[in-house]
Amino acid sequence: MTLAGLALLIVLGTAPWQTCHAQGALKKKYEALRQQMVQVAVADAGITNERVLDALRDTPREAFVPTRLREQAYLDAALPIGHEQTISSPFIVAFMTESLDPQPTDRVLEIGTGSGYQAAVLSPLVRDVYTIEIVPELGEQAERTLKRLKYDNVHVRVGDGFLGWPQRAPFDKIIVTCSPENVPEPLVEQLAENGLMVIPVGERHQQSMMLLKKENGALVETELRPTLFVPMTGEAEENREVLPDADDPKILNGDFEEDLPENGFVQGWYYQRSMELVDDDLSPSGHRHVEFSSSQAGQKAHLLQGFAINGETIGSIILSASVKCEDVLTGPDAQDLPVVALTFYDDHRRELGTGFIGPFRGTRDWRNLDNEMRVPEDTREAIIRIGLFGATGSVSFDNIIVRPRPRGRR
Numbered sequence: 459m460t461l462a463g464l465a466l467l468i469v470l471g472t473a474p475w476q477t478c479h480a481q482g483a484l485k486k487k488y489e490a491l492r493q494q495m496v497q498v499a500v501a502d503a504g505i506t507n508e509r510v511l512d513a514l515r516d517t518p519r520e521a522f523v524p525t526r527l528r529e530q531a532y533l534d535a536a537l538p539i540g541h542e543q544t545i546s547s548p549f550i551v552a553f554m555t556e557s558l559d560p561q562p563t564d565r566v567l568e569i570g571t572g573s574g575y576q577a578a579v580l581s582p583l584v585r586d587v588y589t590i591e592i593v594p595e596l597g598e599q600a601e602r603t604l605k606r607l608k609y610d611n612v613h614v615r616v617g618d619g620f621l622g623w624p625q626r627a628p629f630d631k632i633i634v635t636c637s638p639e640n641v642p643e644p645l646v647e648q649l650a651e652n653g654l655m656v657i658p659v660g661e662r663h664q665q666s667m668m669l670l671k672k673e674n675g676a677l678v679e680t681e682l683r684p685t686l687f688v689p690m691t692g693e694a695e696e697n698r699e700v701l702p703d704a705d706d707p708k709i710l711n712g713d714f715e716e717d718l719p720e721n722g723f724v725q726g727w728y729y730q731r732s733m734e735l736v737d738d739d740l741s742p743s744g745h746r747h748v749e750f751s752s753s754q755a756g757q758k759a760h761l762l763q764g765f766a767i768n769g770e771t772i773g774s775i776i777l778s779a780s781v782k783c784e785d786v787l788t789g790p791d792a793q794d795l796p797v798v799a800l801t802f803y804d805d806h807r808r809e810l811g812t813g814f815i816g817p818f819r820g821t822r823d824w825r826n827l828d829n830e831m832r833v834p835e836d837t838r839e840a841i842i843r844i845g846l847f848g849a850t851g852s853v854s855f856d857n858i859i860v861r862p863r864p865r866g867r868r
Contacts, residue, residue: 491532499534569619570635574600590619637687702766712858732759742780743857760845769837773865778828789848
């Protein structure tokens, strides 16, 4: 500490050893939260690669989020980092990293630096990480953070990631943390033979996480799971061929009648945890519904779906669902109960409010429920969530529908 810094602390009435003690206590707090996050949100959710788990345990996620959000850094959630972008949830970071099968000799290209957190997690697992960010302010901030934390094998540049980094090609692995409509051809060209690419592709609110392997110059595709990444910045997003109709929002597969694909994930929804697709002729709509069960309080059990919605033209949404519950008890926190929740976001991914059907307790047979929710005028997208959310027992959902009402209509 400089003499000037010491003098300032004395003027402020704070002794330097008190400051060090406070910093040490904060560091221990974040370390404890990080260990809990890795266990509950990552390991318990199915990530088994010990090298990946260790990397997450050692990466200070709080350093990669805005100061005002550091208390939320270790929630299993995507958080806004500015410029309409987010830091991915811990589970998605872990899932994509494990899917890459990172090896100590790998040279990895990352498309979409964002906060720099994904690159930091990869850093101890591979030889070099080359990462590209299209938003200059984000790329420059990430580079400063990575240098400050001494991730010396991470190399950052600002540019169009979908053009790749030809001067550094070929790459053993490529990880894409933003979602194009199709796989960019330059990335295919820059992937080494027998190399792997993990990339979410698809429509703006309906994407699939794909694992691609390059064999004899062509890609062999494996669909891993449904996912949702925020809209991208740049020409690729603006030139999408298929765009959502924000003036006519809909829930896809809200009656759960679509067959399960080979990967076992219910279609149209994502972040599936502790859920079973049930064939039952007594289902309120069709012959299937979803059921969430848990005997462990606090366990993740949910499904999510995103969709576009224009708050300038839509004044309210009538959300309806059929719900059945059995022996449902509150989880560790008072709010840990089953609900149908609809959260609204603006075009910067800022949360504008949430409406609910529920919560639900005890044992009740199928009920058809609805709730009309005001849509904030700045709304541009929404996420619907169903599940136990930390409660124990079982809860079933079916026939989930949103019906928009034009703004100004009574």
